[in-house]
Amino acid sequence: MDEISESALPFPHRAGNLLAIHYFVVWEKHDGKTEQHLSWARKLYKYMTPYVSKNPRATYLNFRDLDIGINEDDGGTTSTCDNVQQPSIWGPKYFKNNFEKLIKGAFWACDNKLGTHGVHEFSEERGPEYVWRLLAGKERGRKRTSMERSAGELAHCCWALTRASGDVHMLGLKSTLNLDGSGHYRTTLERSRGHVEEYGCEWGLAASEFNFILYLLSTSINNQRLLFPSTPKPFAVITPTHVSHIQTTVYCAKKHGVQIRIRSGGHDYEGLSIVSYTPVPYVVIDLKNLSSISIDVESKTAWAQTGATLGELYYRIAEKSETLAFPAGDCHTVGLGGQIGGGGYGYLTRKYGLAADNAIDVEFIDVEGRILNRKSMGEDLFWAIRGGGASSFGIVTAWKLRLVDVPAK
Structure with a gap:
């Protein structure tokens, strides 16, 4: 780290990112190793905090x-x-x-x-x-x-x-x-x-x-x-900063016969969030700017917009509580919208179920541009968007999540 200039160009990464550190530490007995590893991690976080962008975004596999x-x-x-x-x-x-x-x-x-x-x-x-x-x-x-x-x-x-x-x-x-x-x-x-x-x-x-x-x-x-020349490209990439921008896009796309692809984190290996192989022109709605997260420790719930990543969600939870968590994946750059829309396996799945099992309400825009929640959409659609590919039915802009207790062991 000392050899990297603060003014160095973060090529080919996104703005504000020089590198990402993703690590795992495994130990078996509580013989002083636990505190040693945690102490090391705390020192790393403390050292890196001044250098971390206030809007960190990762470079994803399928969205260059x-x-x-x-x-x-x-x-x-x-x-x-x-x-x-x-x-x-x-x-x-x-x-x-x-x-x-x-x-x-x-x-x-x-x-x-x-x-x-x-x-x-x-x-x-x-x-x-x-x-x-x-x-x-x-x-x-x-x-x-x-x-x-x-x-x-x-x-x-x-x-x-x-x-x-x-x-x-x-x-x-x-x-x-x-x-x-x-x-x-x-x-x-x-x-x-x-x-x-x-x-x-x-x-x-x-x-x-x-x-x-x-x-x-x-x-x-x-x-x-x-990566082939025949891979279609979107006519436009929309990066909404408000839900109304998505509604406007839906109205316009429906009027002119344009398909929509939704990108939350861009981790899907099929490229569904950026590619359309139908002859119909399409646009991409990138939710990266809709990433606010609100934690309610007392009710053990959180509202999180679907442009947020799992890492951002976990960080906000940890800011508010040392005993609460959300059962989802371990890759911190996965988008929350895609994770829950696809089910969401993680280390806590055996105890608390999938991430989708712990989504208890939603903010959802349907093909007519209406904003729906769990009650107004009905239980059948709410069941379908949690694991059945949320973007197959509309656009999820936020999830209400049930937070769980961190296991004692």
């Missing part, structure tokens, strides 16, 4: 912020523009202030001084930014505008290398079909290694830098099924 892309109403599924205005529609929503640093010229030191490799020289160490800048310098010898460099070359190299694709348009940036001798797609990592070695050898990159680049690339291809 700058890979959203955009559809054009031209009979095709992709855009052919190559300007920075398109990614800037979505970038600030997820990278916040870091978007300017990440895309619009931060990888180049100035506009006038070209280095020997056709990209701007700079004094920083050869970190990931340096590597991407080298890869972006294919058109050496011509001084390009900062807009051309940022939108055209940098983004092309960063994203085209990470797509298992042929003839890809991502944010208007095109990559070509790449087949091996048998006619099969070369894997993303194989193709990446070829590009990295080609430019790296030409510019004298060390072998360790090859490995570092490939590591960065491999971390972004966790779910190959969603």
Whole structure:
């Protein structure tokens, strides 16, 4: 931690995140080990607290912020523009202030001084930014505008290398079909290694830098099924800050025949929160801004909006009580909405049941845009949305949860 500058670019993570620590500690006997481990954890939390963003968000497997892309109403599924205005529609929503640093010229030191490799020289160490800048310098010898460099070359190299694709348009940036001798797609990592070695050898990159680049690339291809050029892209991503914004989206979508995908935490491996394979155009409602949590210790209940993560819920409960908990999963970045909508297994399941079993009321928007609760929707629908995939029936904006006692052992 001491080696990471506070001003370091959190690439490729979301705004405010340099890293995440997820750990487990197991011990058998109470021979001083318990207090030792807990003391260590408390010291870590105390040390890290000043560095933690007030709005922490994790980078999820299936929702890579700058890979959203955009559809054009031209009979095709992709855009052919190559300007920075398109990614800037979505970038600030997820990278916040870091978007300017990440895309619009931060990888180049100035506009006038070209280095020997056709990209701007700079004094920083050869970190990931340096590597991407080298890869972006294919058109050496011509001084390009900062807009051309940022939108055209940098983004092309960063994203085209990470797509298992042929003839890809991502944010208007095109990559070509790449087949091996048998006619099969070369894997993303194989193709990446070829590009990295080609430019790296030409510019004298060390072998360790090859490995570092490939590591960065491999971390972004966790779910190959969603990385093909045929993968549809949403026409829009809506990030509501109020429930009324969701109602308006539902009205508009119904009027114009547009489907809706709901994203709570983005952990679904099928990509249901970001992809639609029907011919109907669709939009994504990302609930990340609806994440308020209210704990009532006396009644042992909580109201939590579905954009909150399990980690945020557990943290708020712990702030209010040392003896209460909520029986759900252990991964702190899973969205609460998706967890309960899918059932919700966890370490306390055998004693208290699934997370869905402990959801006792709901705030729900149906296809007509009406706001319903458990009483107004009826028990059949309330039963269905707890484990049957809540977004199959409407949009859950908040759950009322039954909190449980932390077991003595």
